Amino acid sequence: MKTFYEILTPYYDEIFPVNDKQVNFLCSYFPNGSTLLDVGAGTGNTAIAMARAGYKLTAAEPEDRMTDNMKEKANLNKIQINVIPNSMQQISQLRETFDGVYCIGNTLPHLDNFQQICTFLQAAYDKLNKHGKLVIQTVNFEKVLLHQHYSFPLIQKDTFTFTRQYELLDNKIMFTAILKDQSDTHSNTLPLYPITRTQLQNELENCGFHSIAVYGDYGKSPYNTESSGLVISAVK
Structure with missing residues (x-):
């Protein structure tokens, strides 16, 4: 039986096309030519855009259908990317270190609990070269927790x-995605850990990061509790 993300793969690039503001933000933050690790790379749209911009990319994605799609697009565009099947919890197994790590697209909250998030952040720190940089982007869960629905x-x-909604239930955020195509309706609900700006900022400091900056979007708007997103950067 196909997973929901396997069902989603043929539509993924239309749902989540390359976000120019996202790419511009990453390019403005990571020095050109840096070695980068994209954690939770999906079908590779951002990784391919960053490689095209002159970065050396390793793209980690555990979903087989998505990695196949990513490799196919990279080959078609003659873009060199090192595609690996590691999940967030497996980046500590990598031998390489990087000038930058980014985990975007609300990937981080898919970890089960706060301890797993702390473990990931420490692994990201360990995989960075000296003065390496980290970028995390999530939904603004302070807003979801405040309104209990988004x-x-x-x-x-x-x-x-394609619809997406978040709802508070028993201290977890239930994320429901519904895809309706010409033949069927596919629905998937999974719990997300509602990591907040304060929790992330404190844990980044505990890991040893400094120069932490927090924004409400990729345009570097000031963050507040009503921001739709959370973008946070830090330096090793």
Whole structure:
């Protein structure tokens, strides 16, 4: 039986196309030519864009269908990317170290609990070269916790629609995604850990990071509790 993310893969690039503001933010933060680790790379849109911009990319993604898609696109575009099947919990197994690590697209909250997030942040620190940089991007869970519910706008295309919503239930955020295509409706609900700006900032400091900056979006808008997103950067 296919997983929801396997079902989602053919539509993934239309749902999550290359975000120019995201790429511009990363390019402004990481020095050109840096070695970068993209954790939770999906189908590789951001990794390919960063490699095209002159960075040396390792893209970690555990979903087989997505890594196959990423490799196919990289080959088609003649872009060199090192694609690996490691999950967030497996980056400590890598032998290489990097000038930069980024984990975006609300990937981090898919870890089960705060301790797993702390373990990931420490592993990211350990995998960075001296003065290496980290970028994390998530939904702003302070806003979700405050209002107990949050929905993204409907994504409507010619052949499918896609909805996402977050709801507070027993101290977990239940994330529900619904894909309706021409033949069926596919729904998936999973718990996310609602990591907040304060928790992240404190744990980054505990890991040894400094020069921590917090924004409400990739345009570097000041963060507040009503920001839709959380973008946080830090230096080893």
